[in-house]
Amino acid sequence: MTSGEDAPFTRMLLARAPEDRRDWLREWPGLEALLAGHLAAGEGAWPTVKLAPESFLRHLARHLPDPGAPEDALRQLHAADLYLACACAEGEPQALLAFEQHVLRKVPARLGPLPSATLDELLQMLRQRLLLGVGGAPPRIADYAGRGPLRAWVRIVAARMVSAMSNQNGRQELFSEPPEALEQLLAPDDPEREVLRADSSEALSSALRAALVALPERERALLRMHHLHGLTMDRLATMYGESRSSVARHVAQARERLLRLTRHELAARLKLEGHELESLLGLVRSRLDLNLGGLMD
Template sequence: MSDTPEADSLSALLRAYVPLERRVQVAAVDGLDALLAQHLTAARTAWPTVSLTDEDFLRHLARHLPAEATAEVLRQLHGADLYLACACAEGNPQALRAFDQHVLQKVPSRLGSLPRATVDEVLQVLRARLLMGRGEAPPKIADYSGRGPLLAWVRITAARIAGELANRDGRQELFDEPPEALARMLSTGDPEHELVRKDSRELLVDVLRKVLASLPERERALLRLHHLHGFTMDKLAALYGESRSGMQRQVAHARERLLKLTRTELAARMRMEAPELESLLGLVRSRLDLSLNRLLG
């Protein structure tokens, strides 16, 4: 599919993706082809580095068409913003970079007089909440409908997050795994290892939860993006607007901090002879390093 709008085919593409019972209504919109072509031209002018096919954009638009899809409704659509959101939902690196530079970086000035550390935390949670899918569900940014500016929609989400963080008891944790999931990750399948004993598993689950909760939001977000969602260093660099080598160092640092804190906490809690403790800690480190994707899932 060409990336240049072809006005005689756009309305047919859109109709192909709306429910069957609404196709006649959509076909009746005056000047539909021209409207769609205008939105695509405006989007590619606004985001020249973001590549998204006509078909992908129109499929996304069809999902968000209101019940009354009139020419006026479509004319008022923030098509360029919807185009960017669609590309971000697909994980397009150029779109993620544009979203960070042109949307996320404008959020702090709209949050009021919050401490810099709180603003940074809001941005990290915002990235995770909007740009990371959950299981089979797409990223939340896919829910943006284009009826208002994307920046305003993102700012509302950021304000909610700031409110959650203001009440630490109500803070959403990015890692909230059931004990069974962590225990499965830590299990080696070898009944001779102390690690698979029920009391050891319970202790380790408690330690891991404490350690994960103590990590800075940015580090948790980086570990989750990289190990769970498979974001490459190039993709992380595009998202954060930083160099690939810089992102690689940050991910490695976050992983090492997680492992170091886990070791320190285990050493403080477990009463063992030094060789036995070191053996257990070595096993924990190995399992964590090899299985972070399951730990963070």
């Protein structure tokens, strides 16, 4: 058996592997060479992606085959795809760009004909659900175990989404955060919100939710990722394969459309007009502008 000094990859994997798999791994012939080969496959397939060996082996340890799995299970991993998925889960910019270009945009063609609006909506949903962690959990792409091609795994996720979108309530479900989270788009931790009457505050939450549902999916996704999940303009630009200034412009346009739709909803719900409505909207706009003040910096 190779000594610890000569088997750094094996040592890293054993340190992260579940206890019930460690003896199995220690008995694996040529494990160090196998792990080195998996790493080389990832680095060779994605030469611009920067991923530390420790990160890749930590990811691999989470997805080790069961000890009773076929002998070739560890050898037959789709190592290059696993490498890319691991880097995407860590938010590595070049990995996100490679995923967009070589995986995400190749998937819809394998789902059959889709209306252009549905296709755009699907891509937005995939970016959100696969590449964003929610509630401290890692992005869902971290669940990819390398048993089959990454593109096929994403296609299965996409097919399930298309099925869900056919539900008559599917569009409503695309933005499911509670009202208090939605209000962060307009007034996070803002003491001025206390000046609103209780009924006005409730109407604002309802109006905002309705306005968000009415937004085009791309704009809703951008606002959600930037303001609720904290993605920077640089990371959004990488994910979308666009320039930073272009993405920032799209976010600003989405903000303005959101304000217009919110105005319409508030007018209808509160039966306000003239000075009263503009006063409330002024508060909304000033808080939103303050929140987005660093958008173009």
